[in-house]
Amino acid sequence: MPELPNVETLKKYIGTTSLNKKIINVEIKNTKILENISKEKIIHRLKRNKFVHTYRHGKYIFIKTNRATWLILHFGMTGYIKYFKNLDDESSHTRLLITFDNNYHLAYYNQRLFGKISFTNNKEKYITQKTLGVDALNLDYNGFKELMANRRSKIKPILINQQLISGIGNIYADEVLFQSGIHPETKINNLSPKKIKDIYMNIKEVLQIAIKAKANPDNFPDKFIIPHRKRKGVCPKGNEELKTIKINGRTTYFCPVHQKLE
DNA sequence: CGTGGCTCCTGGCGGC
DNA sequence: TGCCGCCAGGAGCCAC
Numbered sequence: 490m491p492e493l494p495n496v497e498t499l500k501k502y503i504g505t506t507s508l509n510k511k512i513i514n515v516e517i518k519n520t521k522i523l524e525n526i527s528k529e530k531i532i533h534r535l536k537r538n539k540f541v542h543t544y545r546h547g548k549y550i551f552i553k554t555n556r557a558t559w560l561i562l563h564f565g566m567t568g569y570i571k572y573f574k575n576l577d578d579e580s581s582h583t584r585l586l587i588t589f590d591n592n593y594h595l596a597y598y599n600q601r602l603f604g605k606i607s608f609t610n611n612k613e614k615y616i617t618q619k620t621l622g623v624d625a626l627n628l629d630y631n632g633f634k635e636l637m638a639n640r641r642s643k644i645k646p647i648l649i650n651q652q653l654i655s656g657i658g659n660i661y662a663d664e665v666l667f668q669s670g671i672h673p674e675t676k677i678n679n680l681s682p683k684k685i686k687d688i689y690m691n692i693k694e695v696l697q698i699a700i701k702a703k704a705n706p707d708n709f710p711d712k713f714i715i716p717h718r719k720r721k722g723v724c725p726k727g728n729e730e731l732k733t734i735k736i737n738g739r740t741t742y743f744c745p746v747h748q749k750l751e
Numbered sequence: 752c753g754t755g756g757c758t759c760c761t762g763g764c765g766g767c
Numbered sequence: 768t769g770c771c772g773c774c775a776g777g778a779g780c781c782a783c
Contacts, residue, residue, distance in 0.1 A: 491776065491777085492776055492777095495776075521759090521760085548776095548777080563777085563778095564776090564777080565759095565760090565776095565777050565778080566760095566775065566776055566777055566778095567760090567761080567762095567775085567776085567777095568777095582761085599760095600760085600761055600762070601759090601760045601761050601762085601775085601777090602759075602760050602761075603759070603760065603761095603777055603778075604777085639752095640752085640753090641752080641753075642752075642753055642754080643753090643754090646753085646754085649777095651777090651778075658776055658777070659775095659776055659777085660776045661776080715776095718776095720765090737753095737754065737755070738754095738755070738756075738757095739777095740774080740775085753783105754782105754783090755781105755782090755783090756780105756781085756782085757779105757780085757781085757782105758778100758779085758780085758781105759777105759778095759779090761775100762774105762775095763773105763774090763775090764772105764773090764774085764775105765771105765772095765773085765774100766770105766771090766772095766773100767769105767770090767771090
């Protein structure tokens with residue numbers, strides 16, 4: 490699930506549901522998702538406090554408490570968030586369950602346990618220690634050109650490298666390259682300045698459109714490849730069947746007609 | 752630096 | 768139907 494548009498949607502969801510409410514209970518249902526913090530400490534730092542602000546960097550959500558510390562949520566492949574009243578709505582994949590004084594709950598689900606829950610007093614320091622690159626929405630054109638300079642790797646692994654640009658994952662990288670008409674295995678040093686600019690513009694456009702659609706592919710424009718990114722999927726610009734290849738172990742969908750390797 | 756393999760997990764689905 | 772292997776929107780680590 491969670492690449493930048495999904496995470497941004499979850500961030501806004503937390504912002505509209507869970508701020509400025511007293512936390513009366515905190516349950517950690519699986520300690521595997523905890524990163525460098527004990528169950529007891531998380532409970533201690535949250536209970537009887539409130540969330541006051543949300544922030545996102547790449548695929549991470551930071552939730553500030555009234556004690557000026559930040560709860561950090563990372564989602565891995567299968568994480569998401571839900572705010573609800575009836576505990577019957579809770580799933581077996583709940584890893585963190587927060588209860589507010591209005592008796593509503595905020596649950597962090599994560600089926601595959603690849604996500605992480607953490608805490609920090611200093612989010613900038615956390616971002617630095619994780620060596621995360623600039624958030625994709627804050628990336629400027631000159632910065633992007635610098636990232637592309639003197640590189641010889643295939644374009645796709647660079648787009649999903651969180652150390653360089655934070656927020657783009659396997660799915661949205663495919664979308665950006667499809668919109669740019671570029672084969673995902675194209676070597677960066679073979680890309681013209683015009684193509685570099687196309688990629689940059691499409692990063693912005695794809696992410697912004699996806700955020701407006703609340704990261705729900707059902708709401709995506711017809712020209713997007715993401716809704717077709719499945720077995721036997723066809724190119725939205727024509728009707729040719731999409732191809733899949735593995736790039737650094739990640740399944741990559743592309744159109745063999747509109748994304749030719751030059 | 753770039754690439755590829757392995758690992759952490761759980762669960763759904765295609766294929767036989 | 769039953770079972771098995773493969774695959775999944777992430778990412779760290781290691782070897783070459």
